[in-house]
Amino acid sequence: MATPRPPRAGATAPHARDGGSGGTEEMEKKQQKQQRLRPFRLRGAGSPRKFGVAAGSLSELLRKGCRLMELPLSGSRLCLYEDGTELTENYFRALPEETELVLLGPGESWEGCASEILRLLLDLSSQKVIEAAQEMLSGEKAAERQKLLVDLIQNLSENTQAEEKEKDRKWFEGLEPRFKNKSSYMRYSCQSRMRSYLRQVTSYTSYVDPTARDAYKKITDLMGEKLKSMKYNGSYFDRREEEEALRLCTPEGWFSCQGPFDRDHCPLKHSINPYSNRESRILFSTWNLDHIIEKKRVIVPELAEAVKTRNGREVNWEYFYQLLFTTENLKLVNIACHEKLTHNLHCDNTRIYS
Numbered sequence: 001m002a003t004p005r006p007p008r009a010g011a012t013a014p015h016a017r018d019g020g021s022g023g024t025e026e027m028e029k030k031q032q033k034q035q036r037l038r039p040f041r042l043r044g045a046g047s048p049r050k051f052g053v054a055a056g057s058l059s060e061l062l063r064k065g066c067r068l069m070e071l072p073l074s075g076s077r078l079c080l081y082e083d084g085t086e087l088t089e090n091y092f093r094a095l096p097e098e099t100e101l102v103l104l105g106p107g108e109s110w111e112g113c114a115s116e117i118l119r120l121l122l123d124l125s126s127q128k129v130i131e132a133a134q135e136m137l138s139g140e141k142a143a144e145r146q147k148l149l150v151d152l153i154q155n156l157s158e159n160t161q162a163e164e165k166e167k168d169r170k171w172f173e174g175l176e177p178r179f180k181n182k183s184s185y186m187r188y189s190c191q192s193r194m195r196s197y198l199r200q201v202t203s204y205t206s207y208v209d210p211t212a213r214d215a216y217k218k219i220t221d222l223m224g225e226k227l228k229s230m231k232y233n234g235s236y237f238d239r240r241e242e243e244e245a246l247r248l249c250t251p252e253g254w255f256s257c258q259g260p261f262d263r264d265h266c267p268l269k270h271s272i273n274p275y276s277n278r279e280s281r282i283l284f285s286t287w288n289l290d291h292i293i294e295k296k297r298v299i300v301p302e303l304a305e306a307v308k309t310r311n312g313r314e315v316n317w318e319y320f321y322q323l324l325f326t327t328e329n330l331k332l333v334n335i336a337c338h339e340k341l342t343h344n345l346h347c348d349n350t351r352i353y354s
Contacts, residue, residue, distance in 0.1 A: 035060075041100040043081065044069055045108045050100070058092040065103040075106030083112040160252065160276040163240075171278050182253075182275050187234035193289055194232040194325055198224055201324060204300050212308040219307065219317040226318075227325055236289075236327070239275060248332050255284070258331040260339045261292045270334035288338045289330045291323070293345045299323050302347045314354040323347065 035056030042065050043050045051068055055061035058078065066073045079086045081100040102110045162168035163181045171182060179185040201220055208216045227233070241247040249255045253275030257266035274284035293299055303320045323329040 038097050040095075041098060042068070042078075042103055043100065045102055045104055045110050058087055058089045061092070061101075062103075069103055071103065071105040077104050078102070079104060079110050081110075081112070084110045160273060171275075171281060173278055183238050183240045185281075186237040186239070186253075186274065187231075189285070190237035190289075191232035191234040194227060194234075197295065197324055198227060200295065201300055201303075204304060208304045209308045212304070212310075215310070215315075216304060216307045219303070219315060219320075222317055223321050223324070226321060233325060236332075248327070255287070255332060257287075257334040257337055259333065260337045261290060261331065261343050261345075262339070266334070266337055268334075268336070270337065272334075286335045288333050288335065290333045290338055292329050292331060292343065293323055293347060294343050295324060297342065298346055299329075302352070306352050310353065316351055316354045319348075319351045 037054040037056050039052055039054045040061060041050045042053045042061075051065075053061060053064050053068065055064055062076060062078055063073060065071070065078070066076050077086055078092075078101050081102050084102075085091075087095075087101070104110055159168045159171070162171070163183060165172050165180050168182070172179060172185075175185060179188070198220070201223065202217075205213055205217055205220070235241040235243075235246040236248045238247055239249050239251055239253040253273045255272050255274070257268075257270035259266040272280055272284055272287070274281040291299065299320060303315070303317075306315050
C-alpha cells in the first residue's frame with residue numbers, strides 16, 4: 001500500500017481552502033454578487049430626506065444605510081415607512097422595488113406615517129406643515145398615505161372657514177349666482193338628492209296595482225308634505241346647523257364616510273371637507289347617501305305591495321318615509337365604500353302597518 005505523500009512546502013491542505021474567516025467573506029461576496037440588486041428609498045426617522053439605495057439582501061441594505069447616515073450597525077434596524085413593520089430577511093425579499101423604508105438607530109422607534117404627520121403638526125407652523133406634506137406626497141403610491149396628506153393639505157392651505165362668497169370666490173366657480181354662501185349651496189345639494197328620491201317614489205305609481213294607485217299616491221303626497229316641512233333634510237350637509245343630530249358634518253365642515261351598508265365603520269377612514277375648496281366640493285358630489293335597505297329594489301316595491309294588500313289596515317307611511325329620507329336608513333359613504341351588490345335586506349314586517 002502506497003504511503004500518502006506529505007503536502008509540498010507552502011501548499012495549503014484541501015480543507016483549509018474552504019475554512020477560515022477569509023473563505024467565509026469570499027463566499028458572502030460571491031452570494032451578494034449573485035443576488036440581484038434592487039432599489040429602495042431610505043430615510044431616517046427624523047428627516048424627510050430620502051436616499052436611493054440598491055441592495056440584494058437586508059443585511060447589505062442595512063450596512064449601506066448605516067454607512068450613508070453615519071449610524072452604528074449594531075442596534076440599527078429597518079422598518080416600513082408606512083406602518084412601522086420591522087423587516088426580516090424573508091420579508092425583505094417579498095418587498096417591491098422602490099419601497100420606502102426607515103432606518104432606525106439604537107433606541108429609535110417608528111409608528112408609521114401618521115406619527116410623522118403628528119410630529120409636523122406639533123413642531124412646525126401651518127405653512128411649513130403644508131410645504132413638508134406636499135413634498136412627502138409627491139411621487140408616492142400609497143393610497144391611504146395620500147388620503148391623509150391630501151386631507152391635511154386641504155384643511156390647512158384652503159380658506160375653509162370662509163363662508164361668504166366675497167371671501168372665497170374661487171369656491172363658487174361654476175355655481176349659480178344665487179348662492180351667496182357655502183352652507184346655502186351645501187344645503188341645496190342635499191335637498192336635491194332628497195327631491196330625486198321623492199321623484200323616484202312617485203314615478204313608481206304606474207307600476208302599482210290599479211286598485212291601489214290612489215292610496216299609493218295619497219301616501220307619496222303625505223311624504224312630500226312632510227319632506228317639505230323638514231326643508232328636504234338639507235341640514236344634513238349644512239355645517240351651520242346647531243343641532244348636531246341634524247347634520248352629518250362637524251361645525252368646520254368635515255364629513256366622514258360611514259362605511260359600506262354591512263359594516264359599522266369605514267375601513268379606510270375616508271373623510272372630506274367640501275367647504276375647503278372647489279375641488280373638494282366637486283369631489284363630494286361623488287359621495288353617496290346610500291340606502292341600507294335598498295330604495296328601488298326593496299322599499300318602494302314593498303310599499304306598493306303593502307298598499308295593495310292592506311285589507312283595511314293603515315299603512316305606516318312614516319316608517320317608509322324614515323327608510324327613504326332619513327339617517328335611520330341612510331349612510332353617507334365614499335364612492336369606494338358604495339357597494340353595488342344586492343343588500344338582501346327587507347323592511348320590518350312589524351312596522352309596515354300602523
